[in-house]
Amino acid sequence: MDDINDCVKKYLSQSGVKDYGGWTICAGSATVAGRGVVATRDYNAGDVIFVDVPLIVSPRAIGPDGTGSPVCPVCYAAVTTPIGCPCGCRWPVCGRQCADRPEHRDECRYVRQLRPKVTNKSDGQTWSVGIYNAITAVRGLSIRRGEYKYFLDVLQKKLTERPTFEVEELKRNISMQLDENDEQIMTTTCKIMDANCFETIVNRYNKSISLKGLYPVASFMNHSCVPNTMHNFDVKLQMIVKASLPIYKGQEITTNYTNSIWPTSLRQHHLLTSKQFICTCSRCCDSEEFGTELAALNCIVKNCDGRILPINPLSKMSIWQCKICTKLVTSAEMICFYKDIETIMKSISLNLEQLLYKEKLCVEMLDLVQKLRLGQCRLLGLISQEHQKVISEKAYRFRRKWNTKTLNVFEEQIRKLKEIYSSILDEDVNMNTNTIQ
Numbered sequence: 001m002d003d004i005n006d007c008v009k010k011y012l013s014q015s016g017v018k019d020y021g022g023w024t025i026c027a028g029s030a031t032v033a034g035r036g037v038v039a040t041r042d043y044n045a046g047d048v049i050f051v052d053v054p055l056i057v058s059p060r061a062i063g064p065d066g067t068g069s070p071v072c073p074v075c076y077a078a079v080t081t082p083i084g085c086p087c088g089c090r091w092p093v094c095g096r097q098c099a100d101r102p103e104h105r106d107e108c109r110y111v112r113q114l115r116p117k118v119t120n121k122s123d124g125q126t127w128s129v130g131i132y133n134a135i136t137a138v139r140g141l142s143i144r145r146g147e148y149k150y151f152l153d154v155l156q157k158k159l160t161e162r163p164t165f166e167v168e169e170l171k172r173n174i175s176m177q178l179d180e181n182d183e184q185i186m187t188t189t190c191k192i193m194d195a196n197c198f199e200t201i202v203n204r205y206n207k208s209i210s211l212k213g214l215y216p217v218a219s220f221m222n223h224s225c226v227p228n229t230m231h232n233f234d235v236k237l238q239m240i241v242k243a244s245l246p247i248y249k250g251q252e253i254t255t256n257y258t259n260s261i262w263p264t265s266l267r268q269h270h271l272l273t274s275k276q277f278i279c280t281c282s283r284c285c286d287s288e289e290f291g292t293e294l295a296a297l298n299c300i301v302k303n304c305d306g307r308i309l310p311i312n313p314l315s316k317m318s319i320w321q322c323k324i325c326t327k328l329v330t331s332a333e334m335i336c337f338y339k340d341i342e343t344i345m346k347s348i349s350l351n352l353e354q355l356l357y358k359e360k361l362c363v364e365m366l367d368l369v370q371k372l373r374l375g376q377c378r379l380l381g382l383i384s385q386e387h388q389k390v391i392s393e394k395a396y397r398f399r400r401k402w403n404t405k406t407l408n409v410f411e412e413q414i415r416k417l418k419e420i421y422s423s424i425l426d427e428d429v430n431m432n433t434n435t436i437q
């Protein structure tokens with residue numbers, strides 16, 4: 001483990017990151033799984049634990065059905081009318097300026113010498129979706145050069161014998177044969193990305209762009225549904241990891257690979273399909289999820305006030321049961337109920353009644369975050385921000401009806417919520433206080 005720690009710390013210091021030394025990468029009983037990051041000193045909630053610098057950042061692929069839209073692979077702005085890079089790599093850059101940027105030079109030259117095929121010449125499209133989808137793979141080659149090749153050996157890889165989508169896309173869309181060694185490095189990179197990458201969100205021209213980022217320290221952080229950290233990204237795409245709860249020396253530093261307010265069945269499904277493991281944390285083993293009954297639905301039996309919960313929260317095939325009348329419901333039926341609820345939630349827009357409903361939801365969610373012991377987490381920041389927007393909107397709509405005393409109470413509430421979310425989201429480049437969602 002010493003070699004891994006030395007390599008990671010050298011990389012961070014060479015990347016100009018200030019030394020944050022209160023952690024170490026460990027293996028064995030100190031971690032929930034394989035290697036993990038462990039605190040070597042105490043932290044208070046809100047303390048920065050480390051700042052991580054990406055080894056690779058790349059746009060999300062465009063699906064075979066055309067889902068997703070391209071972003072410029074150099075500046076990551078959304079490109080509404082993409083043009084193929086004028087130098088010839090067929091990536092959809094946003095203009096000459098990005099095509100000529102030094103960081104694009106080597107990868108552009110590499111793709112060019114593979115002779116990218118012109119796919120949609122007839123409709124005038126000058127960029128290639130297939131070549132675009134291979135950006136992650138091509139960027140892996142930059143790690144091969146130099147001392148950080150070591151990361152390719154030590155970072156966990158997704159277990160699969162299947163050919164990687166990105167490399168197959170590249171091979172299909174070039175005229176030259178891919179070098180065997182390059183292909184192997186690209187495949188390894190993609191498997192590493194699949195096992196370790198984080199959603200990296202950047203703000204470009206007031207639009208949130210979702211990218212994939214590979215961060216060397218964060219790659220060793222294990223998952224917990226009751227994590228003790230939160231993170232956000234600065235303008236340089238550096239990941240700032242902070243304690244969301246007090247952390248004691250010797251304790252594992254964990255993150256959340258999934259969504260905190262999803263019920264256990266959804267979180268388990270997501271973790272198993274994307275990261276290939278079953279989480280057995282204290283929250284996952286507790287069917288009531290710390291008393292929140294987050295997954296519960298009201299009993300379907302007439303006149304029964306009970307709540308239906310899974311008998312075995314760790315099994316997706318689990319039977320669900322009402323706590324009062326003991327009615328049993330199959331997992332397939334529960335999935336249908338959840339889908340119906342999702343459809344209803346998506347159709348909500350904000351008239352006054354719904355604004356008040358949203359306020360109620362914000363209050364309930366803030367209570368939930370507290371009960372789930374999520375501490376100073378990003379979710380607390382985001383919900384507080386939404387809550388503040390609802391209250392500001394309400395104060396605006398009722399300003400003529402309310403007296404000064406009532407308005408002052410609301411202003412105080414707004415101030416407190418702003419204080420909470422500003423302290424959590426302060427480095428967050430996506431902070432947008434204007435829109436109500």
Ligand SMILES: C[S@@+](CC[C@H](N)C(=O)[O-])C[C@H]1O[C@@H](n2cnc3c(N)ncnc32)[C@H](O)[C@@H]1O
Pocket residue numbers: 032033034035036155156195196218219220221222223224275276277278279280
């Ligand atoms: C980003 S890596 C974390 C570091 C990893 N433990 C290592 O040794 O490189 C993600 C992988 O770690 C394992 N992992 C992370 N959290 C876990 C947990 N709570 N339970 C079981 N396995 C976990 C899974 O194999 C997952 O695919």
